[in-house]
Amino acid sequence: MKKPVVAITRPADRAKKACEIVEKLGGSAVLAPTLDLKPVNTDSLKELVRNKDSLDWIVFTSPTTIDSFNLFYPDFFNELNCKVAVIGNKTGSLLEKQGITPDLMPDDFTAEGLVEEFTASDVTNQTIGIPRTASARDTLPKGLEKLGNNVIIAEAYKSLFPMDEDAVEELISKIENSEIDAITFTSPLTVHNFFKISQDNEKLAQLLSDKLLTVAIGPITGKVLEEYGVKHIYPDTYTVPDMMELLFSTWRDSNGR
Known part of the structure; x- marks a missing residue:
């Protein structure tokens, strides 16, 4: 063949x-x-890092987000006291290398799947940080806001032509x-x-x-x-x-x- x-x-x-x-x-x-993907240390990312102690949850949707934190804030994962959600086992395995076991990972590796998991877990009235690319779909933040959560979006990398x-x-x-x-x-x-x-x-x-x-x-x-x-x-x-x-x-x- x-x-x-x-x-x-x-x-x-x-x-x-x-x-x-x-x-x-x-x-x-x-x-x-x-x-092409490029990690960036934007003002919104700096703000998220400054206020990480106020987070109840943080969501990592891609390995590139983790790369960005390791590049700009290598100590970020050492003192992370909030719960962590991920989309995808690749992202989850990279977090585990940082010494963090995800609290939530949907079987359906999509934003829709994660919103369903948050809904099933009755996560509401929480402050949730989402570092990601600015070009990402709004399914996840809108879905979490609909549950009554305060969502903080931070641009952690750029998706380039x-x-x-x-x-x-x-x-x-x-x-x-x-x-x-x-x-x-x-x-x-x-x-x-x-x-x-x-x-x-x-x-x-x-x-x-x-x-x-x-x-x-x-x-x-x-x-x-x-x-x-x-x-x-x-x-x-x-x-x-x-x-x-x-x-x-x-x-x-x-x-x-």
Whole structure:
């Protein structure tokens, strides 16, 4: 059976594991980040750090948020007295390396899933800090505010348009030349930025639907692919390993193995 060539569009500093999984499962990885992440020490983050003792909860939604604290406030986790919630086991495992065991992590690794967990736990009238990127969806803060909580949002990193557009343009060329077999997307912005660089979105969407196996990490990213008219699949558990396992099992099934 042909060795599948899999395109990875996630940020370069988060792509190593994905590439390793592709190679381990018998494929060849092509890295073309459609999103770059940059930790930033904003005024809102400084304010959150100054007032951390007033927090009842803090929510970490991505590993990059933890990277930002380690870069700018390496002692932040040493004297953290509030409860901690996370989205995703990758974020949770990074926190555990800081000596912190998350108090809450939803089975559904989405903002919606976390709001459901807070609702089920009857978390209300609490002060909840959410360090994140400014471009994140408002589902989480609005959901927590609806429960009667005071939500403090702090910008901990920026989600940037890809710095290496040439790599993405080269990927699109390879897709047009049938040199790519599958492509993965791990966030809505990886999809949006990909199509922003494209010269012909309709043609690209058709190629991704008909000529490639397109895999999203979960339904939120999948919904954005739907907006562009791209047929796709996503795993039951929204992690990179599960996404890749689904990709390769589907690939084997469609190629007679």
